[in-house]
Amino acid sequence: MTSTKQKILSILRKNREVVSGEKLADTLGVSRTAIWKAIHELEKKGYRIEHFPNGYRYLTSDVLEKELISSKMLPASSIFIKKETGSTMDDAKVAALNQQISPALFIAEKQLGGHGRFGRPFFSPTGQIYMSLLLSPNQTFEELPQYTILAAVALSLAIDHYTGKQTQIKWVNDIYLEGKKICGILSEATSGFETGRINHVILGCGINFSIEPESFPDRLQAKAGSIFPKGNPPITRNQLIQLIWQYFFELLDGLPDKQYIEVYRKKSFVLGKTVQFNQQGNTYSGKATQITDTGELVVQTNQGVKTLSSGEISLKAIY
Structure with missing residues (x-):
């Protein structure tokens, strides 16, 4: 059942102009006090809403929402968002053990125990993108690397689309923009003991969405960057996440066509070096x-x- 908050949010988004508290109250059949309280709760969640003597106006807000990330291949019911977690990879592993229907996407605003390949910890400030996709491909282990490559290509193309710039891929799982690492990808798989086939694949992505250069620890400032280092991103994280997985599933549906590997090669900054x-x-x-x-x-x-x-x-x- 849609809450008053969600109904108000939907109305304000559609209008994009000032909507009076009286009109909201009449439309939803609630009191003006209920409208005020709901607006306040939305603001506490991170939504930006301008207040005027004659009403309220919605401003673009970067709050993670499953409805804005969802697609035909990833319905909202298969997207799980947490304010804080140890690791989205671990969230996906637990879900797999609990027979979660896949594909399923796990996202967190803050990640306390994120790690990359070989267990390396990484810098995980709030407000970036931490997510893991759970798949059940029933493939052989030899095919696992293709999922990492598919994810890298999808990420790279989505970032290119929204920045107008050309990202590069460091073999095998890092995305670079203007010489600095902005994203890392981690893939893990579990298999059936008897069949030797993959039961689940989990693709974890940590993306530096918008971080000012001086905010990185000293040891990372020379090599780490973000997609929008100057702040005020022209898009939301929801838009980028949605496009990443749209590209990913389009590439996945195209298998066994190997066109994606050609894109991967063209974007490599390792080849020839x-x-x-x-x-x-x-x-x-x-x-x-x-x-x-x-x-x-x-x-x-x-x-x-x-x-x-x-x-x-x-x-x-x-x-």
């Missing part, structure tokens, strides 16, 4: 020459050609 990495206790460096159709990085070193798997290797340097 010298990279350094550790493998089986040894440090190697060489030229990154190719990304295979399954997402592996081929590097020509003095010790021969090395084919790197994203689940095993992390690049130490690119130059």
